[in-house]
Amino acid sequence: MRIVQRLGAAGIAALLVLAGTAPALAQDAQPQQQQAADDEKTPVTPETWAWHVQATDILQYYPPFHSAFQGQNSFKPQATTGNTFDATLYAGVKPWAGGEIWGNLEMYQGYAPNNTLGAAGYVNGDGAKVGRAHPYTRIARLFVRQTFDLGGEADDQEADLNALGERRTKDRVVLTAGKLNVTDIFDTNKYAHDPRGDFLNWSAITAGTLDYAADAWGYTYGAAAEWYRGDWAWRAGVFDLSIVPNNAVLTSDFSQFQVVGEAERRFTWEGHPGAVRLAGFVTRGGMGSYDDAVRLAIATGRPADTALVRRYRSRPGVYLNVEQEVADGVGVFGRLGFDDGSQESYEYTDVDRTAQAGVSVSGARWGRKGDTVGAAVVVNQISAAGQRYLNAGGLGILVGDGRLPHPGDEHIFEAYYAVGLAKGVTLSFDNQLVANPAYNRDRGPVDVVSLRLHLER
Structure with missing residues (x-):
């Protein structure tokens, strides 16, 4: 395969490590008996307040690549570097039984390669769409969470970022409201969800088609309810959209909004935990039809622009999310x-169909408990209407090469090795190969190598 033939050094190293685990995996065909599973868990000590900090520095580089042409939203074909830095202060307090109030102050600085443009599966999931040379701060999250225990066996919450250590039961209702990231609650995955700790690519840390409501930094206002009963969980939420697609300003009255619903089933397979999540969402706001924009472009002789044909519409979507310890x-x-690929994406990225699969391996298997290695493959597609729009000179949220005479699926391979240097400190080596970036077979592939330093306390 073309994508395998062009793997960078980090990708090859990750595959070798994964291959090295194969004999051990075979030995684990019959799961090892874990004494801890038979023992009673030590109850969590409840917290009344907590604060944490994190800092993440990501340095990225890609060498020159083939490019027959380029446009406003293209990866530059010349060798390019990018560097982003962000830091967060998390502060939480328990004002009453079952309640938590959390606030996050974040600082940003730097630019991802091409200032977050060039591929639908963009290569830096921790980089804000608004890059700046000098540091600046924003309140990222400010929300209230209330948990109502409904009984059942203990299922304590371990202390974590934006979560106080808390004793709770498996059956419960959780209400969350305020400023947050939609993916704090929806489309979570143990192995692929955190660009500060695991995969970097936008379409690996969440479903590329989950066009979740957000400002340019990934946050929005909204509320969600979760009902946990046994091994099932049901979630629903409503969230505020930007005033126009891909804008930094949210509406002031929820006149444009998104509704998300998710069902989760947790289970064990051969003694190992897993989960399946099925969700749907509907976005309601002013969106442009791709074909309407193309027809107008033909009539005027100008590049296609969905901003000229926007009207209030609905744009639905679904995703399936699976994780399993093997x-x-x-x-x-x-x-x-x-x-729905007939209309423009609203907030996240330009993906109408996506499929991803991957593996994550703990370094404990070779005596490095603080290390993790992971590899994933993603295939992204844009609809036929979206292809016509891009070929007519249209620009999407992240893509737009000026024309698209030879469209193709965007193929992404990513591998990383995260080295635990000390408690709360990791250094990750990451390699991403993006074939047909922005769905364009006349450009690429782009081979992006990354170095990520992450501190968390």
């Missing part, structure tokens, strides 16, 4: 996604 310290995951 041996001690070894997990596999996958996502499928689909949305």
